[in-house]
Amino acid sequence: MLAKRYTGKKLVDNIFTTSKKAKQAIKKYGKENVINATIGSLYDEDEKFAIYNVVEKVYRNLPSEDLYAYSTNVIGEDDYLDEVIKALFFDDYKEELKDLLYIASVATTGGTGAISNTIKNYMDTEDKVLLPNWMWGTYKNIVIENGGKIETYQLFDENGNFNFEDFRSKVLELAKTQKNVVLILNEPSHNPTGFRMTYEEWVNLMAFFKSIKDTNLIVIRDVAYFEYDDRSEEETKSLRKLLIGLPKNVLFMYAFSLSKSLSIYGMRIGAQIAVSSSEEVIQEFKDAISFSCRTTWSNVPKGGMKLFETIMKNPELKTEFLKEKQAYIDLLKERADIFLNEAKEVNLDILPYKSGFFVTIPIGETVDKVIEDLESQNIFVIKFDKGIRIGICSVPKRKIVGLAKKIKEAIEKSK
Template sequence: MAERLLINKSGSVKKGSDTIFAWWARYQEAVSQGRNAVNGTIGALLEDDGNLAINKIVDSEIRKAPENDIASYAPLSGLPDFLDLAKSLALGEIRDELLDLGFSIGATASPGGSGALYLAANNFLEPGQDVLLRDRHWKPYSGFIQNNGLGFVTWPLLPQNKSEGLEYFDKAGFELMLQQLCNNQSKVMTWINDPAHNPTGLSMTSGDRYQCLNSFVESAVNNADVGHTLLIDSAYSLYADEPFGWAETILESLKSGLFWPENLLICFAISLSKSHTIYGLRTGALVSLHPDEDLIERINSVMGVTARQTWSATSRLGQYSACAVHNSEDLGKKWSKERDRLSGLLYSRRKKFISECKSLGIPVNPTMDGFFAWLEHDEPEKIAEKCTDKDVYLVPLQGGIRIGLCAIPEEQISRVAEALAYALG
């Protein structure tokens, strides 16, 4: 009775613990009982000794930060130097070429990539409209979307049949769902976590990106009265072989004559949690790209007001520390070297995992970059439970099992593959 009186309808459906953290807790419980358990649950990069991997270059600048940059508020939209850095983290060196072509680039600081996604959900669709997602996506997407009064629809992560120029993009499914949304909504938005997709580790090829971009632009041209926002969730991009692949695809397409209609906006949700190993400092940004400078200035204003009305200001310390690293050529090089070392951990683990799964006949999904691998399955809970028989803890999600390569020491990769083989029977 009290709940009905005091908690609104939206709050009343928020039940249960987060799946990922629930399975992490089960792993921790197994360890507390003295079991030699394998942790494939957490979405943070761990060293092979099980400790959190920390980029010491960033950590050093955090510890040297002036008192004012630890304790003070940041500007509501972010520190100016950080906003400039955010554009480079999203677009790399392509940024300057896009500016030369007459594009404007805006940025708003946010508490991690999650904050950037919230800004987009809060401002780019009307209440009751749907976001277009791939059918395999990071589970919290649905929370950001639904808490902003939106819904979502999906298209398949992978095409049923590969064709020339299309390896990891279901063009037909994407175009079908996009047109259905255009038929019913005044605005459409799609979120694509690429490269290094969570939860699969999939990265689209240059051909996939080109086809996806062109399908989206074509839809914008054919539906001129419908706003089109393409958001690239690049949370893991700096651990990928092509960290700025989307910027390169956009530039190459423009140079090849791509027409950019006024109802098209491209955004990047960036996160420094992974790339700079500052998960708890909650530092990220939403970066926006459009030829109309006035529009970009308006978006910056809208996002700054949204930030003020939601979380107030993003961590000043996280922004300051990242700028301290990247404003120094020497520190920037050292950061890159350490980031490359951490990328090497992921590469070695993934390579061994793919090899072990192949030898055991485990049909894992294509996985190239980032923190995770994925096993598609209709009964993910059953498979994950079976794996615990071997003291291996993974995360069952809709449609499959997420394997957190980021947390698994290379020497334990074989145990994970063997547990999956056992679970599959």
């Protein structure tokens, strides 16, 4: 009975499946006897979901109309749309980029909505979308959902740096046969590895983008976790300047997520932020994306948008929020340092980590045996291709101690 384009599609999500097994183990053996590294949300040291005090305070005091009414615009509240751009490009973006770039934003149902909206509108049916080989699996589902195919580039070279040569060759190959080449760069705080590109790598990459002449490039930057990265403001503003001089055929699309920014996962609030040197391209974006928003989710919850804009526009509330957030950034670093240092001690290979919620261990063909061994010890991790992802975002420091050694032993046993 399904339409032909949907026949055979079935969601297989090992994250929720494995997380359920971990919860069952906790119920049976007790929380202290289980390491649940499957969770991709921020948790405190008591293994409780992280809730920002200022977020809770502001949300509880929003006017009822802001919580229950429709948004005043299909594409989102005006102040919200401005504040998400400021969150990415800082308060001075209008002055610094005036007459150099055109920027527009649209509210979406989380970062997922932003990515889905972009692929839906810029990928032609049967085209290939270029994805990193280490990736959040939902990227693939979104491409397939919209009638596309998948091509992957090797994220890392032999030295653990961004594999520019493989990326470049894949883009050029697709450009031979496609009018539009849609690609995803998940950076900083890459999911699942915690990878971050250097400024020099970005300079090289942007020079390549600007050299493309006869093909449209739609560069999706998934920045869902960027607010938990420790890249300096100075470097971030330097990266912003690299956008200047983009040719008309290169469109940057940022996928922004309030799930991570404010730890409000269930509200499903995000944004699509388009950057181009062409006013015409940005107007086309506004027209097409608003149409898709209306026909897909109508509009996103007004309360979540009002929550964000209220905090960001009030200096005292913003300062309070940034102070709370810094404490969680520091906590993530402490957890990561424990794991990385112990991994080094036991010679456990990990993929390049700089910041963020996750650390990934490449394993190879025996990955299923390793996972089975770990689960027998009540250690639950997420399988990513031929590796395993550790959610340091949700595992307390006391449980991270010794974890690298247990993983190393499981790997050795599986050989």
